[in-house]
Amino acid sequence: MSRFYVEELEHDVADLYSGISDEAIMDQQEQIARIGRAQDELRKSVTEQPDFPCDAFIGPLAATSGMIAGAALFGAGMAFAKVFGG
Structure with a gap:
């Protein structure tokens, strides 16, 4: 300068x-x-x-949510197959 x-x-x-x-x-x-x-x-x-205590629950929550979503999709698929499959 x-x-x-x-x-x-x-x-x-x-x-x-x-x-x-x-x-x-x-x-x-x-x-x-x-x-x-x-x-x-x-x-x-x-x-x-401090860190949020809910950070420890994210993994199990995601796994549980995935299982519930999978079961719902499986049930919807079975109902679809039953209705249209015979």
Whole structure:
């Protein structure tokens, strides 16, 4: 980054804040700090969240659901064969 670009950027930032009171700038900085703390708390709570206990039941649930669906299809096939097969 060139020195000219940095000086121009600093000048633009100074112009941006020139019409704002010190109180408004402090209020904005407090809001930014509060948002940062809230984000930190959110990240902390997400990383500390335990695994769901229902994860252990997904495998047996899928197997049971598959067996029930298979039995239903088998029964429908037998009924179809009985009706149209003779």
